[in-house]
Amino acid sequence: MDKLLKLLDSNARLTDAQLATMLDISEDEVRRQIAALEKSGAIRAYKAVIDWDKTDRQTVTAIIELKVTPRRDVGFEGIAEQVMAFEEVESVYLMSGGYDLSVRVTGRSFQDIASFVAKRLSTLDSVISTATHFVLRRYKESDVMFLGENQDERGIM
């Protein structure tokens, strides 16, 4: 199953037939394993890695460091759930070190994100402070290089 996951992780669009060939198992077995992985929650979703800069849609992304006061009973999860619920939020991680939650947010403009932080995020009860870092360029995302093409330096012998 590890190998199947690795293949899907590198390219989720491989067909069941292609996966079966590469793993040397039957297509039925591929379908069975994928169903089991989906059911157990190991596979959460299938997504494309998109370079929005190559499209007409303008987006701005920021990574926001949140310091929060964990609440009695629910700890960090209660606040994480609140933050997750915002549709602008792409990812939420609980961090070790100098701050508590790392929140990745994408909007259409700097103003969008500024207003999201000022009006919605920082006003949550448990949030003590925020530090917003705007992403200037994406060089690599989800294992995919965005900077230049992957040059093949190999020559022919």
Add this chain to the structure above:
Amino acid sequence: MDYQTLFNRTIAELKPSGIRRFFDIANEMEEVISLSIGEPDFSTPFHIREKGIESLEKGKTWYTPNAGLIALREAISGYVQRHYGMQYDPKTEVLVTVGGSEGIDLCMRTLLNEGDEVLVPEPSFVCYMPLAKMAGATAVPIVTRAEDEFRLTAQALKAAITPKTKLLVLPFPNNPTGAIMRRQHLEEIAEVLRGTDILVLSDEIYGDLTYGGEAHVSFASLPDMQERTVYVSGFSKSFAMTGWRLGYVCAPAPLTQMMTKLHQYALMCAPTTAQHAAIEAMNNGDEDVDMMRADYDSRRRFIVRELRDMGLDCFEPEGAFYVFPSVAVTGLTSEEFCHRLLLEKHVAVVPGNAFGDCGEGFVRISYCYSIRHITEAMRRMREFVQECREKRS
């Protein structure tokens, strides 16, 4: 000066490698997807690179002994025994070379005299013929065929042997076909050679890259064969170390001694930094090889299926990292196929006849590429094959 009159005649008459020509055209074009390169797409595993870096940091920048660092020769001896069961004395039977190719050159020049015949199964890597000629000998091709899964058969071997036969080249696992020789096939060859004085140059540079359960069997490990075998291998393919230029030869002491003499005059020693890195590869690199082999294996299955699916006849290669499909259904020669595929679909593969006349009708496709890259190349190739077939019918 008229250089043409000044060259060594033998070298002036050698044909340049047929692999290169298409590469030169491809280089001029945009958006070319290549499946033509015969070296790993992986970089050298970092822990191996690190040992090279460390040796530089410590200032180990001198020559090594001619035959190579003794620690490396010991590690090679250990590796060969651990994986293939042969015993070679690191002091007298192991020589570290500048790539496997130097080993091939040394072996030929050390053994061959004017008039000797060297048997070379074809299709095979491009260097055997020219090197045999440079050593003054005559290279005699033995045709291997798709219906025999491109193996050398005892029958074909027997038919090629003459009183002048000095050396048999055994290029398995094979570039370009991906053919391998299992134990029983090697045993049939050994049986033909027993009782003769024919020596064997066993080029097992792809030995670590065989697929499908059974491990590679080295020719030298067969009963009585070690005494007649020059075992050539290296680090390039197994450990993704092509640029380090490091290989090795294992052979009976008198042969190794003679080859070392030549090596010492021509090369002094193999690159020192590479040797330090290679010790790490031999001693702690098995897992890396397993990982890369598993990766090649899934690409291999993927690409064979794609090729068969588009209607090309393709025998199942069990070694190296090449497939060698027939392009007969397109009605094109190897060269036409490669040329038009490049011009019309911008996909570069190598014509089979670059590896010997009997490679005509086939092309070599390398799977040293990511699945994404292979998928796109296969999509374009499928279109091309379809168009060719439609035109024919």
